[in-house]
Amino acid sequence: MITNYDILIIGGGAAGFFTAINIAENNPKLKIAILERGKEVLSKVKVSGGGRCNVTHACFIPNDLVKFYPRGEKELKGPFNQFCSGDTIEWFEKHGVELKIEEDGRMFPVTDSSQTIIDCFLTATKKMGIDILTGQSVQSIHKGENYWKADTNHQSFKCETLVMATGSNPKIWELTESLGHTIEAPVPSLxxxxxxxxxxxxxxxxxxxxxxxxxxxxxxxxxxxxxxxxxxxxxxxxxxxxxxxxxxxxxxxxxxxxxxxxxxxxxxxxxxxxxxxxxxxxxxxxxxxxxxxxxxxxxxxxxxxxxxxxxxxxxxxxxxxxxxxxxxxxxxxxxxxxxxxFKEEFVTAGGINLKEIDFKTMQSKLHDNLYFAGEILNIDAITGGFNFQNAWTGGFLAARAISEK
Structure with missing residues (x-):
């Protein structure tokens, strides 16, 4: 049996949820699902920042912000001019989450709890009717003439648009390689x-x-x-x-x-x-x-x-x-x-070659209707909320491009 969706997002982490919510808010008619291989979604959000979730950093000038990214500095200049730290603060405020700035510039929810961010995302997905399907480990991806098909360990899914937001997942990197993308070999970063x-x-x-x-x-x-x-x-x-x-x-x-x-x-x-x-x-x-x-x-x-x-x-x-x-x-x-x-941080240098991505839309340059967001790309940053900011910016741009089609 094949289940049909307009948009399928692989990866139930920060980038996946942010992309899904923004697509739904821009175009509520679209049928969207998030596929997550684990039993729980947003597990990395939960442990980040010592359980407080370092949402972003109080660096509001794109040309300064990019300097915190050993990989991605050049490519992120344009995206950060579209959606930067200030936009992140505004987005979360609109969704009922107030952030605070600490002395070193890191930004956290005023509650000092990552559960605040998780609840925000889960409330929004429920409100927008986005399906969250856990325990779905993607085994293969196939491109049809005007659709994408993803087979998991449980069932098959068909969609018009596919978003990959799986972070540093070697299995998914293998699948994207089978689609012709180049993977920069992963090595530890922090x-x-x-x-x-x-x-x-x-x-x-x-x-x-x-x-x-x-x-x-x-x-x-x-x-x-x-x-x-x-x-x-x-x-x-x-x-x-x-x-x-x-x-x-x-x-x-x-x-x-x-x-x-x-x-x-x-x-x-x-x-x-x-x-x-x-x-x-x-x-x-x-x-x-x-x-x-x-x-x-x-x-x-x-x-x-x-x-x-x-x-x-x-x-x-x-x-x-x-x-x-x-x-x-x-x-x-x-x-x-x-x-x-370093602590609970698992940041990896490596991922999809950045030359194969259109950074105006986060769409693959090799395939129409295939988008990427977050650490699946060869982008990483030092600690301080910068890796999350990359996830929010990529998710926002992908969502905007998808919902405008």
């Missing part, structure tokens, strides 16, 4: 670095604003670095992992990380500061007197790594020890051996 090093061994929880580089590469990032029990994390590290996703995968996550604990202060500046201290604070203990805005425990560790004992006074520090300390501060070298997943 991850932390596994480092075993005596300098940071007992410093779990210590944080500093740093500049980090991957040795012998152009990869570089700045931001807070957090020392963890497995190594290093924090926004600076996550940024580096996102922009270096492919390069670091090619290195099998084994490389040398160069850390400037003083951010923009270089070796010469640091050495000059230390030399002045040696003269001005001769009688003070080195370990007790840190000249930089810097975590005390980290300073003690780097002083020790420079061969300076806890009893050494500034007057007794040798030229070599000063040089070593300046090096530790501005160019500490740490061996990375592997990665760890």
């Amino acid at each position: 991850f932390t670095f596994n480092i075993k090093d005596d300098r940071i061994k007992d410093l779990m929880g210590v944080s500093a604003f740093t500049t980090v580089k991957v040795k012998d590469s152009k990869l570089k990032a700045s931001g807070p670095l957090l020392i963890t029990h497995w190594g290093m994390s924090g926004p600076g590290i996550l940024r580096l992992s996102a922009w270096g996703a492919r390069e670091l995968a090619a290195k099998n996550y084994k490389f040398t990380l160069q850390v400037n604990w003083l951010h923009e202060t270089d070796f010469e500046e640091a050495l000059d500061t230390l030399k002045n201290l040696k003269e001005e604070n001769a009688k003070k203990l080195v370990v007790k007197f840190c000249p930089f805005e810097f975590p005390k425990r980290l300073w003690e560790s780097l002083v020790n790594a420079s061969g300076i004992s806890a009893e050494t006074k500034w007057a007794d520090v040798t030229k070599k020890q000063l040089t070593d300390l300046a090096n530790q501060l501005t160019n500490g070298q740490f061996q990375v051996n592997g990665k760890s997943t």
Whole structure:
């Protein structure tokens, strides 16, 4: 038995729901269904932002917003000029959800609960008569002369327009490849670095604003670095992992990380500061007197790594020890051996080649009436609500194009 719909959306996540609701609101006559392989819909929305759902980011200028996307920066400029963060805020307000801005620019529902977003979507789909069909794992997709057919583990569906919004789903990527699309091989994007090093061994929880580089590469990032029990994390590290996703995968996550604990202060500046201290604070203990805005425990560790004992006074520090300390501060070298997943974030670099998508409509350039939204495409961002914003924007553009046909 084949069930017929005007619009079939594969994927019951953020992008799928947003697309479905916007199509229905633009054209209520269309018969729409969302197919979800799992038992529940919107499961990633539920756990995102620690269960609070980081809906978007308070960056309202498209040309600035695109800079948070290691993959998709160029392609998203046009779409963000059509539907940006401000439009997202307005959309949710119209649907009864008020958002708030936190200090770092992340935006959450004022309820601090992802269930608010889930309830908003479920209420809207029910109101618009959109069918939500769970436990439907798509096994094959076939293109007819003027229709699409999707076979699941339970039944077959036929539709005029097909929307793929399945996120990083290898099975669906395979199916889109069978339709002629090119898939950029998936690699992890947001991850932390596994480092075993005596300098940071007992410093779990210590944080500093740093500049980090991957040795012998152009990869570089700045931001807070957090020392963890497995190594290093924090926004600076996550940024580096996102922009270096492919390069670091090619290195099998084994490389040398160069850390400037003083951010923009270089070796010469640091050495000059230390030399002045040696003269001005001769009688003070080195370990007790840190000249930089810097975590005390980290300073003690780097002083020790420079061969300076806890009893050494500034007057007794040798030229070599000063040089070593300046090096530790501005160019500490740490061996990375592997990665760890960042919290509940599972962001993947990879997906459908962006050259095969019309970013005015989110339609496939290879097939009419085939649309894409969200992380199924080779688009990803750092944390902060940016991956959701891509889902909302893509869903909005696809919905507008579909409902205008």
